[in-house]
Amino acid sequence: MNLENLLLEIVEGVATVTVNRPGALNALNLATLAELEDLVGEIGRNPEIRVAIITGSGTKAFVAGADIATMRDMSPMEAREMALRAHRIFAGIERSAKPFIAAVNGYALGGGCELAMACDIRMAAETAKFGQPEVNLGILPGFGGTQRLPRLIGKGRALELILTGEMIDAREALRIGLVNRIVAPGELLDETRLLAGKIAAKGLPALQLCKQAVINGLEMDIARGCAYEAELFANSFATADQKEGMAAFLEKRPAAFRDC
Ligand code: CAA
Numbered sequence: 001m002n003l004e005n006l007l008l009e010i011v012e013g014v015a016t017v018t019v020n021r022p023g024a025l026n027a028l029n030l031a032t033l034a035e036l037e038d039l040v041g042e043i044g045r046n047p048e049i050r051v052a053i054i055t056g057s058g059t060k061a062f063v064a065g066a067d068i069a070t071m072r073d074m075s076p077m078e079a080r081e082m083a084l085r086a087h088r089i090f091a092g093i094e095r096s097a098k099p100f101i102a103a104v105n106g107y108a109l110g111g112g113c114e115l116a117m118a119c120d121i122r123m124a125a126e127t128a129k130f131g132q133p134e135v136n137l138g139i140l141p142g143f144g145g146t147q148r149l150p151r152l153i154g155k156g157r158a159l160e161l162i163l164t165g166e167m168i169d170a171r172e173a174l175r176i177g178l179v180n181r182i183v184a185p186g187e188l189l190d191e192t193r194l195l196a197g198k199i200a201a202k203g204l205p206a207l208q209l210c211k212q213a214v215i216n217g218l219e220m221d222i223a224r225g226c227a228y229e230a231e232l233f234a235n236s237f238a239t240a241d242q243k244e245g246m247a248a249f250l251e252k253r254p255a256a257f258r259d260c
Contacts, residue, residue, distance in 0.1 A: 054116075099120045
């Protein structure tokens, strides 16, 4: 895969994807979105990868948004195409069999905050900043922000962020549930990799079923969600990993999952 705007490193089942346009604070232009689309597909398919981390290059920004220079002269049709592409990519992250963790190392604004929200778990450096500043540009969040932000932090808080366009710091993001955890900037990648490693040690079928149950269940009412969960629970008993996991527990030894 030819990557010019993203870096990819795979170590012990954990892929680290770094958005690498530091001169533009890692803003997402069309080329970067195209690469991200290919890479999310590849992460889903590659058996070497169990968990993916997304972060930004440098210490200043995770992703400072969609690229404003790219968008300035777009027609409504081109803007729709770009938004639909981002929606495909972000839905691909949510629907991927592999867990995705955002390691937010600086500004996560607009499309950057939206990218972080599409990930399953968000870790943030104490210096990270979050916001949906689109209203300052005369537009609205277009990569899922109006939909994922209220689902994550509630309607009132989401509308306050979206309507004021103001940024919040990592502590406030933690307080309102926008991030899972904050750590010292120098420890962000190590801590995120530690978390990724814990998840990567589980069996892939169980990871996939857990993620599927939560992501798809959130779109259902509680009764349908529980019925769906029961089906997935049944499916987990068709895996060799279930036999191994339970045998290992009863034999008081670590499980050796075989991803099947
Ligand atoms: N698109 C394109 N370029 C960007 C960018 C973006 N989103 N954000 C920053 N840059 C560029 C700047 O233009 C600047 O480039 P030059 O050095 O060539 O002038 C470089 O990155 C450094 O940025 P600043 O000089 O502005 O750095 P700063 O420290 O003074 O400010 C900042 C940092 C507060 C993050 C500021 O850059 C900023 O406000 N950026 C824009 C944030 C934004 O509005 N994001 C939302 C975009 S719209 C969107 O994402 C829509 C959607 O929902 C998909």
